[in-house]
Every structure is written in C-alpha cells, then in structure tokens.
Amino acid sequence: MLVSALGIVFATLLGFIVGIARLSKNWLVAKLALVYIETFRNIPLLLQIFFWYFAVLRAAPSPRQSLSLGEVAFLNIRGLYLPAPQFQPGFGWVLAAFGLALVLIAILVHWSRRRQAKTGQPFPTLSASLALLLGLPLATFWLAGSPLVWQVPELRGFNFQGGLVIIPEMASLLLALSIYTAAFIAEIVRAGIQAVSHGQTEASFSLGLNSSLTLRLIILPQALRVIIPPLTNQYLNLIKNSSLAAAIGYPDLVAAFAGTVLNQTGQAIECIAITMAVYLTISLLISLLMNWYNRRVALVER
Amino acid sequence: MAETPLSRAEPPPASTIGAFGWLHRNLFSSPFNIALTVLASYLLYLTIPPLLHWALLDATWSGDSREACQANGGACWVFIRVNFEQFMYGFYPEAQRWRVNTALLLLILGAAPLFVRAMPNKLKVRWGLGLLLIYPLVAFVLFKGGLFGLRIVDTSRWGGLLLTLIIAGVGMTAALPLGVLLALGRRSQMPAIQALCTIFIELWRGVPLITVLFMSSVMLPLFLPAGVNFDKLLRALIGVTLFQSAYMAEVVRGGLQAIPKGQFEAAAALGLGYWKTMALIVLPQALKLVIPGIVNTFIALFKDTSLVLIIGLFDLMNIVHNATTNPAWLGFSTEGYAFAAAVYWLFCFSMSRYSQNLEKRLYTGHKR
Numbered sequence: 054m055l056v057s058a059l060g061i062v063f064a065t066l067l068g069f070i071v072g073i074a075r076l077s078k079n080w081l082v083a084k085l086a087l088v089y090i091e092t093f094r095n096i097p098l099l100l101q102i103f104f105w106y107f108a109v110l111r112a113a114p115s116p117r118q119s120l121s122l123g124e125v126a127f128l129n130i131r132g133l134y135l136p137a138p139q140f141q142p143g144f145g146w147v148l149a150a151f152g153l154a155l156v157l158i159a160i161l162v163h164w165s166r167r168r169q170a171k172t173g174q175p176f177p178t179l180s181a182s183l184a185l186l187l188g189l190p191l192a193t194f195w196l197a198g199s200p201l202v203w204q205v206p207e208l209r210g211f212n213f214q215g216g217l218v219i220i221p222e223m224a225s226l227l228l229a230l231s232i233y234t235a236a237f238i239a240e241i242v243r244a245g246i247q248a249v250s251h252g253q254t255e256a257s258f259s260l261g262l263n264s265s266l267t268l269r270l271i272i273l274p275q276a277l278r279v280i281i282p283p284l285t286n287q288y289l290n291l292i293k294n295s296s297l298a299a300a301i302g303y304p305d306l307v308a309a310f311a312g313t314v315l316n317q318t319g320q321a322i323e324c325i326a327i328t329m330a331v332y333l334t335i336s337l338l339i340s341l342l343m344n345w346y347n348r349r350v351a352l353v354e355r
Numbered sequence: 356m357a358e359t360p361l362s363r364a365e366p367p368p369a370s371t372i373g374a375f376g377w378l379h380r381n382l383f384s385s386p387f388n389i390a391l392t393v394l395a396s397y398l399l400y401l402t403i404p405p406l407l408h409w410a411l412l413d414a415t416w417s418g419d420s421r422e423a424c425q426a427n428g429g430a431c432w433v434f435i436r437v438n439f440e441q442f443m444y445g446f447y448p449e450a451q452r453w454r455v456n457t458a459l460l461l462l463i464l465g466a467a468p469l470f471v472r473a474m475p476n477k478l479k480v481r482w483g484l485g486l487l488l489i490y491p492l493v494a495f496v497l498f499k500g501g502l503f504g505l506r507i508v509d510t511s512r513w514g515g516l517l518l519t520l521i522i523a524g525v526g527m528t529a530a531l532p533l534g535v536l537l538a539l540g541r542r543s544q545m546p547a548i549q550a551l552c553t554i555f556i557e558l559w560r561g562v563p564l565i566t567v568l569f570m571s572s573v574m575l576p577l578f579l580p581a582g583v584n585f586d587k588l589l590r591a592l593i594g595v596t597l598f599q600s601a602y603m604a605e606v607v608r609g610g611l612q613a614i615p616k617g618q619f620e621a622a623a624a625l626g627l628g629y630w631k632t633m634a635l636i637v638l639p640q641a642l643k644l645v646i647p648g649i650v651n652t653f654i655a656l657f658k659d660t661s662l663v664l665i666i667g668l669f670d671l672m673n674i675v676h677n678a679t680t681n682p683a684w685l686g687f688s689t690e691g692y693a694f695a696a697a698v699y700w701l702f703c704f705s706m707s708r709y710s711q712n713l714e715k716r717l718y719t720g721h722k723r
Contacts (some may be wrong), residue, residue: 079388080381081395095703096696097658100672104696107679108689240700293563300565300665323564333561 056226057295061288063231068238086239093236093251098294101233105225125310127206134206136215137217143197144354150193157189158182222303226295234291238284245280246272285343296332319322380539411694424687434687435694438653438678440695445514449497451506455517458497465490487528491687510588514669516698518588522660527653529596532601534652539633541604544613559601565665567594572666582664591663606648610641631702642716650710654703660663661699 075086093101114129127134165176206218249272256265317325369375382392413429415438424431433435434444442450465486469479498521501505513521540552559567571594572587614637622632642649661672675695679688 066620074456077391078384079382079391079395081399082391085395085398091704095658095707097661097672097699097702098663099661100696100699103672104692105674106678111688123487131381185473265406270700296563296565297662322577325569325573329562329566329570332563333558336561 054295056223056230056298057292060227060230060234060291060295063227064234064238064287064291065284067231067235068306069242071235071239072242072246090236090239093232094240096233098229098233099297099300101229102225102297104174106221110221110225116150130219130221131218133219135217135219136203139202139204140174141202146197147190147194149192151186154185154189157185161185201209220303222298225301226298227304230291230294233294234287237287237290241275241280241283241287244283245276245278248279249275270303281343281346285340288343289339292335292339293332363435376440429700430690430693431687432690434678434684436688438684441515441678442671442674443516446512447514447517448506448508448512451500451508454497454505454508458494459676461493461497462490465575491525491528495576499632510586513588515674516671518663519657519660519671521588522592522663523653523657524661525592526595526656529592530599530603530652530656531649533596533600535607537600537604538607538611541608542706556601556604560605564598564659564662566596567598568662568666570594587666587668591666591668595656595663596658599652601661602652602655603649604643606652609648609678610645611637613644614641646710646714646717650706654706657703657706658699671698 071086071089074082074092077083077086136217161182162178165178167173253271253275254267257271258264262270313328315321318324383389387440409429411429415429415431415433418424418433419437420433424433440449440452445457447455458601468474469483470484470578496502498508498513498517499510537552537556540548543549543552568591571590575590575593618636618640619632622636623639627635660670663670664673664676667673672695672720675691678684679691
C-alpha cells in the first residue's frame with residue numbers, strides 16, 4: 054500500500070508537469086512531452102516493471118562497487134541506500150512550530166478573505182503563508198540547536214549498514230507505476246485545461262487580471278472540474294496495478310495473502326477472496342471519497 | 356485634388372517569417388522560453404546520442420552466438436534474431452508453423468474488403484459479421500488441428516506473439532457485445548436486471564486483473580463437476596473477457612447517456628420496439644460517440660494480455676522473459692525487453708492512430 058500512496062503522489066506531480074508541458078508554447082518542450090506520453094502509454098506496465106527490475110536494477114553493481122552519489126547515497130544490487138534522519142530530543146519543538154504555523158495560516162487566510170470582502174484589498178496570502186510554513190519551523194530548528202542528525206550508510210563487511218534502504222523491488226515498482234500512470238494523468242490534465250474555453254481567458258484579461266491570477270482563479274478551478282473524475286479512475290487503476298508487485302516478488306497485499314497466508318493455511322479460495330475483498334473495499338472507498346470531492350467542485354446548475 | 360502616391364509596402368520584419376520567425380515564435384519568444392529550450396536541448400543531448408550509439412551505431416546485427424556481441428559495446432540484436440521464431444510462435448512445433456501463417460494470411464485477406472472505401476456499408480456490415488462468425492472457427496481448427504488430417508497441437512504449446520494476439524482478439528470480439536448488453540442492462544427499467552448488471556460491473560471493475568486470473572485458474576475448476584477440465588488458456592480467456600466487458604459496459608453507458616431523450620421518443624413514435632430502437636437508432640449513435648473510449652479499452656486489453664504470465668501462459672512477454680534467463684544468453688535482458696516493448700508499442704500506437712482516423716471519418720457534425 055505504501056507503493057500505491059507514493060506512486061499516486063509522484064504520478065500526479067509528474068503527470069501535471071508533463072500535461073502542462075504538452076500545452077507549452079515552446080515547440081521542443083511540447084514535442085518532448087508528446088513523445089513521453091505516447092511512449093509510456095503504449096507499453097504494458099508489466100513490461101516496464103520487468104524492464105526496471107531485471108534490466109536496470111538487477112544489473113546494478115555489487116555492494117563493494119556501489120555507485121555513489123556524493124558519498125551519502127549508494128546504489129547497488131541490493132537497493133538504494135539513503136541517509137536516514139535521526140531525531141534528537143528537542144525535535145518535538147520543531148513539529149510543534151510546524152503545527153502552530155498551520156494554525157496561523159488558517160487564521161491568516163480567514164482574516165485576509167474578510168478584509169478583501171470588506172475593503173477589496175487583496176493580501177499576498179500565498180507568499181505570507183509559505184514564509185510562515187517554512188520560517189517558523191526553521192527558526193525553531195535553529196533555536197533548539199539543530200536536533201537532527203543524518204545517519205549515512207557505510208560499507209561494513211559485505212553490505213551497507215545504517216541509513217534508509219529502498220529495496221530494488223520497491224524502486225522498480227514505484228518507478229514503473231509513476232511513469233506509466235503519469236503519462237495517462239498528463240493527457241487528462243491537457244484535456245481538462247483545453248476544455249476551458251478560450252473566452253474565459255480573454256474575459257479574465259479584460260477584467261484586468263494578470264496571467265498567473267487568471268490561471269489560479271479562472272482556469273484551474275474550471276479545469277479541475279473536468280480533471281477530477283478521470284483522475285480518480287487513474288488512482289484506482291494505480292492501486293489495482295500495484296498488485297503486479299506479485300510478478301517481481303515484492304511483498305504487497307497479493308503476496309502477503311495469496312503467498313504467505315495461503316502457504317500457511319492452504320485455504321486457497323478464502324485467501325484469494327480476502328485479497329479481492331480488500332482491493333474492492335479500497336477501490337470503493339477511494340471512489341466514494343473522490344465522488345464527494347467531485348460533488349463539491351461540480352458545476353451547480355438550477 | 357492631388358493624389359498622394361501610395362507608400363511602398365514594406366516586407367514583414369525578418370523575425371516573423373521563414374525559419375527564423377518560426378524559431379523565434381516557437382523556441383525563443385521569452386526569457387523563460389529560452390531557458391526551457393536550452394534545458395530541453397540539454398536533456399536531448401544527454402539521452403539521444405548514447406541511445407543512438409547503443410541501439411544502432413555500436414550494435415551487433417550479424418552472427419549467431421553471444422561471442423559475436425563481445426566485440427562491440429552496443430546492443431546485441433543477435434539475441435533477438437536467434438530467438439525471433441520463438442518470440443513469434445512460442446513452442447508451436449516448427450513443422451506446423453505454416454498453419455499459423457495461413458491463418459494470418461486468411462485474416463488479412465478476409466478483413467481487406469472492410470477497408471475498401473468503395474464498398475457499400477450494408478455489404479460491409481454483412482461481410483464483417485460473417486467474418487466474425489466464420490473466422491474464429493477456421494482459425495481454431497488451423498491452430499489446434501485434429502480435423503482434415505492436421506496434427507493436434509495442444510494449447511499449452513501456443514505461445515509468443517501468436518498467443519498474445521489470440522487472447523487480445525478473442526477478448527476484443529467477445530468483450531464488446533457483452534459490454535453493450537451489460538450497459539443496456541444497467542440502463543434497463545427492470546430493477547432486477549439493472550441491479551444485477553450494476554453489481555456485476557462494479558464487482559469486476561473493483562478488483563485487479565491478476566486476482567481475476569488467479570481466480571479463474573484456481574477457483575473455476577472447483578465449481579465445475581469432477582472430470583470436466585478445461586484448459587488454462589480458455590480459463591484465462593474467460594477471465595480477461597469478463598473483466599474487460601465490465602469496463603466496456605461503462606464506456607458504452609457513457610455513450611448511451613449522451614443520446615438525447617428525443618431520439619428514444621422519436622423511435623417509439625415510429626413504432627419501433629425496444630430492440631429495434633436500440634439496434635437501429637440508439638446504439639449506432641452511441642457507439643460512434645464512444646469510439647475513443649472503446650479503443651482505449653481495447654488498448655488496455657492488449658496491454659493486459661501480458662498479465663497471463665502470472666498464471667504461466669507463454670505469451671510474448673513471458674517468452675521474452677524466459678529467453679533472457681537462458682544461460683546461453685544471460686545479460687541481454689535490455690535488448691529482449693526493448694524488442695517486446697517495441698512490438699507492444701507498435702500495436703497499441705497503430706490502434707490509437709486508427710481510432711483517430713475512424714473518428715474523423717465518422718464525424719457528421721459541423722466543423723468550425
């Protein structure tokens with residue numbers, strides 16, 4: 054499930070970037086995005102997972118000859134080793150500052166809305182809240198005496214010790230899922246933005262809004278309305294596709310139930326039924342959630 | 356009144372016409388665009404030359420063993436050449452492979468009239484339906500054998516691209532009608548049928564295909580009376596078809612919902628019954644509307660055929676994967692997967708291009 058969650062985040066980010074790049078006025082960028090989409094959309098996901106797993110990551114060097122990225126991160130056949138953050142006492146204050154910043158931002162947004170409604174004066178809410186969100190925890194971090202150490206993995210014996218390990222199964226699954234789904238999301242984003250008629254942009258310019266305000270206040274809210282339903286579909290697809298992990302032996306839901314539990318109990322039908330039930334429940338839950346969100350942003354007609 | 360001579364027309368500024376103008380408009384129109392162009396060119400510079408070197412310039416094309424590839428640093432296409440027959444036919448006996456080729460030739464000959472523009476539409480529909488009924492039987496007899504003195508080739512020996520195409524073809528031809536029926540059922544006035552179809556569709560859409568395939572290979576035999584044993588390929592086919600028909604049903608339902616109520620009422624006013632209304636008035640319009648969706652589902656199905664690897668069928672994907680683990684050819688997995696990817700890509704991309712073409716040809720509205 055961790056892979057699905059991470060995959061959704063990465064695929065959405067990459068998908069939005071590529072989708073917007075596809076509409077760029079820059080010919081080269083638009084064509085690059087087109088090639089990306091057409092390539093990855095038309096190759097089976099399983100093939101992509103196999104490619105990353107067997108052709109790229111299985112071909113990585115052994116621990117002793119790891120590829121090193123600035124001596125802090127290492128890539129070898131056993132996975133990607135990253136430095137792990139270790140929280141010292143006092144880090145709680147930073148978290149508290151982060152929470153405080155969130156509360157302050159909520160108050161700020163509320164206040165600026167009321168002020169704009171009363172006086173018509175807009176307040177730079179976005180930059181102010183970003184400053185709060187970053188500034189407050191950073192200041193606390195510095196005041197509390199930097200209570201965070203990075204534990205760098207080091208080669209000891211035959212393998213690396215310490216640090217954060219991303220095993221190759223997970224890395225290849227995550228890469229393939231994100232890249233594959235991002236191609237679909239990019240097309241959805243492009244369609245959504247193109248669905249907003251050009252008259253909206255012109256009307257907004259004639260009202261004197263600049264291009265960033267137009268994008269934020271006029272185009273995006275209308276485009277999101279078109280984007281949300283198919284985006285939900287893609288999220289559901291991604292979650293179901295994460296079951297392909299079984300093919301490369303990553304211990305996901307299918308492997309846990311249909312592999313381990315099945316081996317232990319021998320109750321094949323029950324195990325597969327449980328797996329299917331879990332997926333069905335998750336799918337239905339997400340679609341309920343997205344339907345609820347969709348109803349909120351949907352056009353309310355008479 | 357003195358006539359002032361017209362001033363001579365100036366040519367447009369050099370920066371707006373010709374190749375230079377195109378460059379200016381599309382690549383260097385603003386500082387941000389210039390930065391993007393430079394970044395994109397750098398990206399291309401990083402990826403394209405090494406890729407070209409690997410795939411074409413430094414690649415090995417001739418020879419018949421892995422030793423031939425040791426000299427060059429690039430791709431070893433010998434690996435593909437040596438295994439090509441296996442990738443195409445799987446474990447189909449070599450002496451019998453003409454049967455597969457004959458079936459393919461028959462399909463091309465049979466389908467060719469459908470692409471002749473001059474042929475009247477009515478004839479096309481009849482020809483197409485006839486082909487749909489007769490061809491699977493002919494192909495099955497050719498592949499499986501047992502009749503007319505053909506040797507029997509067990510389905511477990513079918514493989515490679517042949518198997519991929521069989522699964523995709525059967526899935527497509529069976530899932531479309533089934534999906535249309537399910538969609539009609541879901542929009543039906545009869546509560547029992549509607550509920551049944553809704554539950555069926557949602558159930559299949561909510562689970563991943565590989566659990567469906569597991570189910571069909573593990574569970575289906577348990578429901579059947581003892582002694583009845585169907586083969587693995589058939590079970591996979593049933594699983595894939597039912598799974599895709601649920602998706603197809605949702606696509607078709609979208610089209611049905613887009614047909615204005617007036618069409619139904621007009622059909623009723625002409626005295627058409629339910630089936631005639633659907634077959635003659637509603638479905639032709641609805642299906643035309645959802646061509647992109649249908650082809651999307653077809654493409655998804657084609658890509659999903661690779662999942663039969665999980666239940667141990669040797670489709671293109673599995674056979675390539677198997678070849679890469681062959682001890683005589685270890686270390687050429689990149690070439691193998693690149694080849695498989697290219698084949699899948701070719702099929703999917705041409706399907707999507709064909710659908711765009713079809714959409715344009717069937718467009719009857721007014722273009723602005």
